[in-house]
Amino acid sequence: MRLAVNIDHIATLRQARMTNEPDPVYAAAIAELAGADGITIHLRQDRRHIQERDLELLRAFIKTKLNLEMAMSMEMVKIALKHKPDVCTLVPETADEVTTTGGLDVLMYTDRVEEVAGNLHAAGIEVSVFIDPNIDQIKACYKLGIKTIEINTGEYAKNWNTSYAKLDLDKIRKSVEYARKVNLKVLAGHGITYQNITPIAAIEGIEELNIGHSIIANSTFMGLEKAVIRMKDLIRRTSRQ
Ligand code: PXP
Numbered sequence: 001m002r003l004a005v006n007i008d009h010i011a012t013l014r015q016a017r018m019t020n021e022p023d024p025v026y027a028a029a030i031a032e033l034a035g036a037d038g039i040t041i042h043l044r045q046d047r048r049h050i051q052e053r054d055l056e057l058l059r060a061f062i063k064t065k066l067n068l069e070m071a072m073s074m075e076m077v078k079i080a081l082k083h084k085p086d087v088c089t090l091v092p093e094t095a096d097e098v099t100t101t102g103g104l105d106v107l108m109y110t111d112r113v114e115e116v117a118g119n120l121h122a123a124g125i126e127v128s129v130f131i132d133p134n135i136d137q138i139k140a141c142y143k144l145g146i147k148t149i150e151i152n153t154g155e156y157a158k159n160w161n162t163s164y165a166k167l168d169l170d171k172i173r174k175s176v177e178y179a180r181k182v183n184l185k186v187l188a189g190h191g192i193t194y195q196n197i198t199p200i201a202a203i204e205g206i207e208e209l210n211i212g213h214s215i216i217a218n219s220t221f222m223g224l225e226k227a228v229i230r231m232k233d234l235i236r237r238t239s240r241q
Pocket of ligand 1: 006008042069089091099100130150188189190191192210211212213214
């Protein structure tokens with residue numbers, strides 16, 4: 001199971017002072033050297049952390065895989081087509097949220113997903129859709145010719161140390177099982193920490209985890225290299241893939 005590190009919050013710290021440090025490019029280098037299999041950024045419409053220039057520099061710099069999380073706006077499609085990340089992950093985005101709060105409702109936005117994914121696919125960009133662990137959402141992605149999904153682990157992460165966690169894990173396991181049966185590539189992420197990762201890393205069929213906040217938060221104490229290595233070790237110890 002691969003680990004993609006989301007470095008948005010390096011840029012959050014930089015934007016707190018509107019200065020030039022810490023630099024997401026440095027963070028990407030350290031994360032890759034520590035074993036990250038990919039780098040993820042979310043270019044939000046309000047530009048609260050990552051800026052378009054970061055995308056440009058990271059595109060030129062990184063040696064693994066660049067995953068751009070984006071809203072389904074025409075502005076974002078244009079930016080994606082200009083910079084050509086390896087993967088674009090379609091996410092819902094609202095101005096007042098602190099972070100992505102749920103999966104994209106593909107059933108509600110079928111036409112939009114089809115149009116945006118079509119434009120990105122035509123440019124040779126892999127499209128991943130961030131969805132809640134729900135079979136109907138997976139079926140909707142499949143029907144649209146989407147080949148990659150990222151399952152939202154946010155609900156599980158919120159409940160991981162309560163009696164609801166089993167239910168959330170069951171939903172995720174069933175979703176992964178169904179998605180693999182119809183041959184989709186399955187990624188997962190949101191809210192994963194050193195404390196709650198193990199049951200997720202144990203799920204067969206998940207190829208990659210996208211982890212940001214916990215790694216960046218802990219890097220302030222232990223350094224980014226160690227923070228990435230520790231997460232990689234937890235995955236390696238659990239995952240058989
Ligand atoms: N996956 C998606 C689609 C996200 O939007 C985010 C947050 O940017 C993550 C994964 C990573 O979540 P976290 O920062 O909680 O690890």
